[in-house]
Amino acid sequence: xxxxxxxxxxxxRLSLRVATWAMLASxxxxxxxxxxxxxxxxxxxxxxxxxxxLPLVLPPVVTGYVLLLLFGRHGPLGAFLADxxxxxxxxxxxxxxxxxxxxxxxxxxxxxxxxxxxxxxRLEAAAQTLGAHPAWVFATVTLPLALPGILAGMVLxxxxxxxxxxxxxxxxxxxxxxxxxxxxxxxxxxQVPGGDAGALRLTAVSVVVSLAALLxxxxxxxxxxxxxxxx
Amino acid sequence: MTLEVDxxxxxxxxxxxxxxxxxSGLTALFGRSGAGKTSLINVIAGLLRPERGRVAVEGxxxxxxxxxxxxxxxxxxxxxxxxxxxxxxxxxxxxxxxxGRWFTPQAARREKLDHVVDLLGLAHLVERRPAGLSGGxxxxxxxxxxxxxxxxxxxxxxxxxxxxxxxxxxILPYIERxxxxxxxxxxxxxxxxxxxxxxxxxxxxxxDGKVEAVGPVAAVMSRLxxxxxxxxxxxxxxxxxxxxxxDDAVQLTTLAAAVGPLRVPRLALPVGSxxxxxxxxxxxxxAVQRPEGLSALNLLEGRVAEIAAGSGPIxxxxxxxxxxxxxxxxxxxxxxxxxxxxxKPVYAVIKSIAFDRHSLxxxxxxxxxx
Numbered sequence: 001x002x003x004x005x006x007x008x009x010x011x012x013r014l015s016l017r018v019a020t021w022a023m024l025a026s027x028x029x030x031x032x033x034x035x036x037x038x039x040x041x042x043x044x045x046x047x048x049x050x051x052x053x054l055p056l057v058l059p060p061v062v063t064g065y066v067l068l069l070l071f072g073r074h075g076p077l078g079a080f081l082a083d084x085x086x087x088x089x090x091x092x093x094x095x096x097x098x099x100x101x102x103x104x105x106x107x108x109x110x111x112x113x114x115x116x117x118x119x120x121x122r123l124e125a126a127a128q129t130l131g132a133h134p135a136w137v138f139a140t141v142t143l144p145l146a147l148p149g150i151l152a153g154m155v156l157x158x159x160x161x162x163x164x165x166x167x168x169x170x171x172x173x174x175x176x177x178x179x180x181x182x183x184x185x186x187x188x189x190x191q192v193p194g195g196d197a198g199a200l201r202l203t204a205v206s207v208v209v210s211l212a213a214l215l216x217x218x219x220x221x222x223x224x225x226x227x228x229x230x231x
Numbered sequence: 232m233t234l235e236v237d238x239x240x241x242x243x244x245x246x247x248x249x250x251x252x253x254x255s256g257l258t259a260l261f262g263r264s265g266a267g268k269t270s271l272i273n274v275i276a277g278l279l280r281p282e283r284g285r286v287a288v289e290g291x292x293x294x295x296x297x298x299x300x301x302x303x304x305x306x307x308x309x310x311x312x313x314x315x316x317x318x319x320x321x322x323x324x325x326x327x328x329x330x331g332r333w334f335t336p337q338a339a340r341r342e343k344l345d346h347v348v349d350l351l352g353l354a355h356l357v358e359r360r361p362a363g364l365s366g367g368x369x370x371x372x373x374x375x376x377x378x379x380x381x382x383x384x385x386x387x388x389x390x391x392x393x394x395x396x397x398x399x400x401x402i403l404p405y406i407e408r409x410x411x412x413x414x415x416x417x418x419x420x421x422x423x424x425x426x427x428x429x430x431x432x433x434x435x436x437x438x439d440g441k442v443e444a445v446g447p448v449a450a451v452m453s454r455l456x457x458x459x460x461x462x463x464x465x466x467x468x469x470x471x472x473x474x475x476x477x478d479d480a481v482q483l484t485t486l487a488a489a490v491g492p493l494r495v496p497r498l499a500l501p502v503g504s505x506x507x508x509x510x511x512x513x514x515x516x517x518a519v520q521r522p523e524g525l526s527a528l529n530l531l532e533g534r535v536a537e538i539a540a541g542s543g544p545i546x547x548x549x550x551x552x553x554x555x556x557x558x559x560x561x562x563x564x565x566x567x568x569x570x571x572x573x574x575k576p577v578y579a580v581i582k583s584i585a586f587d588r589h590s591l592x593x594x595x596x597x598x599x600x601x
């Protein structure tokens with residue numbers, strides 16, 4: 001039963017590419033947002049926290065529509081990025097990656113935030129007295145110690161991206177070979193006569209890939225945690 | 232080396248207002264918990280910014296709140312050994328040791344890894360991770376890590392406080408070596424009299440955020456008026472001497488000190504080594520005639536120099552023994568029965584076993600103040 005049709009293979013490959021890019025591209029922003037939430041003391045922090053978590057509670061369709069308004073060809077950000085950098089999101093796989101990144105962002109930020117709060121600030125002070133500039137302290141002490149949370153956040157973002165449906169289909173539609181990821185492909189297959197076998201195959205792929213991602217994250221964070229066992 | 236500190240800071244109801252200068256050698260910031268010792272060295276390290284203050288090392292101003300100067304901690308080149316070792320758990324011992332070296336300017340790198348590893352006995356630990364080390368080993372690694380940044384000054388915040396007494400004895404000789412061999416100026420925070428008496432060149436006595444006394448360790452420790460602050464139980468005179476002879480038959484060592492010969496349990500030090508002994512006031516008995524038939528081996532002649540006023544059952548005496556100060560704690564009843572008064576000649580009796588390993592240490596070389 002696992003003879004995938006070329007279209008199914010395309011959807012699988014596209015989904016992995018979209019999820020990988022969504023995860024990697026949102027990582028620096030995720031770390032920055034988690035750092036602000038864990039350490040920052042600024043006016044409007046509660047509001048910032050709310051905005052970061054918004055994709056978690058909004059209907060995905062709403063998120064997708066907002067993205068369409070902002071990043072569509074005629075949206076303020078979409079037009080700017082297209083004119084200045086030639087980056088186009090509308091109806092491209094990059095748009096699917098953006099939608100997935102936004103949807104997975106709160107999950108990523110929460111995981112990293114928690115692990116940043118668990119970092120012993122006294123170790124950072126010790127690094128400073130050893131001559132390390134605050135930026136170096138962050139790179140050589142804070143980030144490595146927060147690594148379990150960062151890995152967990154990456155996996156959550158990746159898994160969320162594999163499952164993203166509503167925001168993607170609203171923002172970039174469902175174009176085979178460009179924006180048709182696993183969930184949208186499965187949805188399409190269930191809508192056509194005789195698509196059941198294909199839908200089942202892709203469902204199995206979804207389960208296997210998601211499970212593998214979770215297991216991998218578990219193994220990685222266990223390894224890191226053992227290495228960091230409190231000194 | 233000269234460290235100048237003048238700090239005023241308020242933390243809730245606590246006010247820190249301390250001013251002192253420290254020269255080379257080991258300066259002990261000594262006082263009870265909550266006296267402001269840790270806040271004070273955090274100011275020196277740059278980890279705490281006081282409301283008002285000035286800190287300068289060798290004339291270089293690190294902090295001057297009136298001039299708006301505050302050098303950030305990573306540019307102060309001051310080593311800091313914390314109470315908990317604070318090793319980086321994600322790095323090996325070697326990586327921990329070398330962490331600060333990256334950031335030390337090439338020209339300022341005095342210390343070499345091999346030398347520090349030898350000095351602190353870390354050779355068998357370098358490939359291990361901090362999690363597997365004992366408390367004493369961690370603290371030695373922390374010491375080495377600070378040392379390898381080639382700091383101009385080393386701050387130590389009760390580095391032995393979280394260790395049991397066997398681990399303390401394991402580390403104390405290393406600190407003595409830093410003081411005497413590496414000759415690095417050290418500011419050592421402690422509330423433990425034995426450590427201070429053994430290690431300090433100079434004592435800065437802190438109480439309630441204020442400096443109560445500054446001076447050579449023997450002078451500060453023998454001031455009767457400071458007993459309430461130094462702690463009566465552990466208080467005692469600090470004397471220096473040299474190893475004169477070993478008597479292996481009875482496992483005793485004779486020390487030559489200005490007060491006269493002292494017989495102490497056998498020391499593992501060569502003849503001629505300088506040593507420092509602390510004679511706790513509570514371990515000293517007083518006789519007005521030369522006693523006979525006593526088991527105690529040390530009998531020192533002297534005069535009563537001062538009798539502390541007070542109304543309790545116990546009285547502290549300061550004795551002058553050949554120009555050195557000895558302290559004694561005896562009952563008021565004994566003072567009256569023996570008619571003790573300033574100027575009266577007496578004998579001080581000290582059992583050899585009163586000199587335990589907590590009250591004996593290697594003294595700095597006589598030229599340690601260069």
